[in-house]
Amino acid sequence: MGPTDASASVAAVSGSPRTREDVVTAASKLFASRGFHGTSMRDLGDELGMLGSSLYSHVRGKNELLVEVIARGTRFFNGVVAEAEAAGGSAKDRLRRLVSGHVQVVVGHIDESRTFLFESRFLPAADRGRIIEMRDDYEAAYRQAIRDGIDEGSFTADIDPATTAIFILSILNALIRWYRPSGDRDADAIGAEMWAFIENGVVRSER
Amino acid sequence: MGPTDASASVAAVSGSPRTREDVVTAASKLFASRGFHGTSMRDLGDELGMLGSSLYSHVRGKNELLVEVIARGTRFFNGVVAEAEAAGGSAKDRLRRLVSGHVQVVVGHIDESRTFLFESRFLPAADRGRIIEMRDDYEAAYRQAIRDGIDEGSFTADIDPATTAIFILSILNALIRWYRPSGDRDADAIGAEMWAFIENGVVRSER
DNA sequence: CCTACCGATCGGTAGG
DNA sequence: CCTACCGATCGGTAGG
Numbered sequence: 001m002g003p004t005d006a007s008a009s010v011a012a013v014s015g016s017p018r019t020r021e022d023v024v025t026a027a028s029k030l031f032a033s034r035g036f037h038g039t040s041m042r043d044l045g046d047e048l049g050m051l052g053s054s055l056y057s058h059v060r061g062k063n064e065l066l067v068e069v070i071a072r073g074t075r076f077f078n079g080v081v082a083e084a085e086a087a088g089g090s091a092k093d094r095l096r097r098l099v100s101g102h103v104q105v106v107v108g109h110i111d112e113s114r115t116f117l118f119e120s121r122f123l124p125a126a127d128r129g130r131i132i133e134m135r136d137d138y139e140a141a142y143r144q145a146i147r148d149g150i151d152e153g154s155f156t157a158d159i160d161p162a163t164t165a166i167f168i169l170s171i172l173n174a175l176i177r178w179y180r181p182s183g184d185r186d187a188d189a190i191g192a193e194m195w196a197f198i199e200n201g202v203v204r205s206e207r
Numbered sequence: 208m209g210p211t212d213a214s215a216s217v218a219a220v221s222g223s224p225r226t227r228e229d230v231v232t233a234a235s236k237l238f239a240s241r242g243f244h245g246t247s248m249r250d251l252g253d254e255l256g257m258l259g260s261s262l263y264s265h266v267r268g269k270n271e272l273l274v275e276v277i278a279r280g281t282r283f284f285n286g287v288v289a290e291a292e293a294a295g296g297s298a299k300d301r302l303r304r305l306v307s308g309h310v311q312v313v314v315g316h317i318d319e320s321r322t323f324l325f326e327s328r329f330l331p332a333a334d335r336g337r338i339i340e341m342r343d344d345y346e347a348a349y350r351q352a353i354r355d356g357i358d359e360g361s362f363t364a365d366i367d368p369a370t371t372a373i374f375i376l377s378i379l380n381a382l383i384r385w386y387r388p389s390g391d392r393d394a395d396a397i398g399a400e401m402w403a404f405i406e407n408g409v410v411r412s413e414r
Numbered sequence: 415c416c417t418a419c420c421g422a423t424c425g426g427t428a429g430g
Numbered sequence: 431c432c433t434a435c436c437g438a439t440c441g442g443t444a445g446g
Contacts, residue, residue, distance in 0.1 A: 017415080037244035038329065041441060053442075054415045062441065118325065122245065146409065156411035160400070167404045170381030171374050178373055193367070197374045201408035202353065204363035224431080248425060260426075261431045269425065 018048050023058045024072065025111075027065040032114035036066055036122045063124050066115075070123065073116030074134050076105045081141045091148030092155070095168075098142060099198065100191035102172045106179060107187040114176045139165055168198055225255050230265045231279065232318075234272040239321035243273055243329045270331050273322070277330065280323030281341050283312045288348045298355030299362070302375075305349060306405065307398035309379045313386060314394040321383045346372055375405055 026047045030039040041062055042052035059065055080101030084094050106113045120131050142165035149155035171194055179190075233254045237246040248269055249259035266272050287308030291301050313320045327338050349372035356362035378401055386397075 035242065035244055035329070037242055040439075042439085050415060051417090052440095053417090053419095056442070057415065122242070149409070155409045156407075158411070159404070159409060163400050164404065164409060166381070166385055167378050167401070170378045174373070174377030174380060193370050194374070197366070197371065197408065199408045199410045200363075201404065201406045201411075202356070202362045202366060202371060203406045204365070204408075247423075249423085257431060258433090259424095260433090260435095263426070264431065 018050065018058065020058045022048060023055060024065060024068045028069040028072070028111040028115055031066065031069055031119055032111040036062075036115075036119045066119060066123060067127050069112060069115045070120055070127075070131060073109070073112040074131065076109050076112065077102070077116075077138055078134065080105060081138060084141070084145075090154065091145050091152050095142070095145040095149060096195055098145060099168070099172065099195055100188070103175060103191040103194065104187045106172075106175045107181075107190070110176065110179065110181075117173055117176055139169060142168055171198070225257065225265065227265045229255060230262060231272065231275045235276040235279070235318040235322055238273065238276055238326055239318040243269075243322075243326045273326060273330060274334050276319060276322045277327055277334075277338060280316070280319040281338065283316050283319065284309070284323075284345055285341065287312060288345060291348070291352075297361065298352050298359050302349070302352040302356060303402055305352060306375070306379065306402055307395070310382060310398040310401065311394045313379075313382045314388075314397070317383065317386065317388075324380055324383055346376060349375055378405070 023044070026044055027039075030044055030047060034043070040052065041055055044065075045052035045055055048055075059068070080098060084097040084101060087094070087097055089097075120128070120135075123131060143161045146155060146159070146161040146164050150157050150159070150161070175190070185193075230251070233251055234246075237251055237254060241250070247259065248262055251272075252259035252262055255262075266275070287305060291304035291308060294301070294304055327335070327342075330338060350368045353362060353366070353368040353371050357364050357366070357368070382397070392400075
């Protein structure tokens with residue numbers, strides 16, 4: 001066992017010092033795969049080629065790392081809403097942009113997305129409120145797009161915007177469970193399949 | 208602090224001895240709310256009004272409890288598939304039964320459902336394969352119902368059964384995230400809303 | 415980023 | 431189901 005040990009991570013054999021960013025990235029990877037409570041500071045140190053105790057020169061504690069990883073996730077998802085709203089166009093276009101943007105975030109930042117969705121409940125009480133609020137806002141963007149779509153006549157009036165938003169986000173959030181980078185479909189293809197289902201369901205009697 | 212402490216669980220003040228069943232039920236509750244790695248044997252003992260070490264007269268270890276809780280979950284979900292297939296009728300009816308049955312399991316057994324979906328990845332390696340296989344079979348029942356529905360002409364031919372099965376199960380599985388027993392909709396109402404969305408999506412141009 | 419620790423808590427056992 | 435433990439591991443700190 002030593003610096004050339006084959007089981008060591010790539011980071012462990014590279015000589016350059018780690019940054020706070022590196023630590024957060026490694027944390028997002030381990031929190032995503034083993035869970036927050038299933039990851040020890042020593043595990044995290046191993047991943048970075050250092051001791052668990054050395055991490056405390058980069059971060060104040062384990063909880064801070066969880067907050068940081070999840071904050072990253074929220075920034076990505078908030079960015080999608082901002083872009084979709086800035087793009088203008090019809091409510092239908094906006095909803096389609098929300099969907100494809102969400103897929104792109106998950107595909108591009110799978111570890112942060114997984115941690116955000118699976119580990120937020122372990123956030124320190126002081127930070128949990130902020131995250132829940134953000135998630136509510138995110139859902140509200142979907143509700144609004146659906147409401148506007150009904151007003152514009154492109155969506156049927158006999159759906160409930162709140163419930164429909166939950167269903168659409170259910171499909172989107174589940175992507176963190178089944179997405180595999182080795183799969184044959186890219187983000188655009190996945191987004192298109194989701195959109196077809198969201199628009200028409202399984203019956204698709206006509207368009 | 209003592210046997211009349213208001214913070215103690217009801218179980219703690221009842222004098223009758225606990226059964227293995229009681230232990231598994233308490234485990235499903237704590238695993239669901241705090242996660243497997245976030246629950247200690249002492250936490251579990253508190254919940255049942257006994258010491259953590261006393262649990263070992265009921266179960267061999269913490270892992271065994273996780274296996275047991277998840278096995279319960281699989282029995283419930285497998286039961287839905289068996290009933291839907293036994294009921295006969297059209298593929299559309301079968302799929303509708305799968306959906307409403309799944310909702311009923313989640314609403315009726317929320318802790319087992321949550322543990323099954325969130326904590327299965329922490330199963331001992333020896334049991335994980337069995338559970339993954341079961342989940343594949345479950346998904347296969349959906350795929351088959353969709354395929355049959357296309358053959359029977361009630362579902363459009365331009366959907367992919369595998370992908371559509373994932374989308375439908377995404378909506379169903381997300382229920383463990385947003386369902387609250389205090390909500391105003393019962394299992395039937397939730398199942399009906401889901402079914403409407405699955406059938407027609409947001410456009411619902413005609414029926 | 416390491417050395418050398420700390421008190422607390424973990425899953426679990428022996429013996430009753 | 432309790433008493434009385436065990437070794438291992440946890441998050442974290444002081445000092446360099």
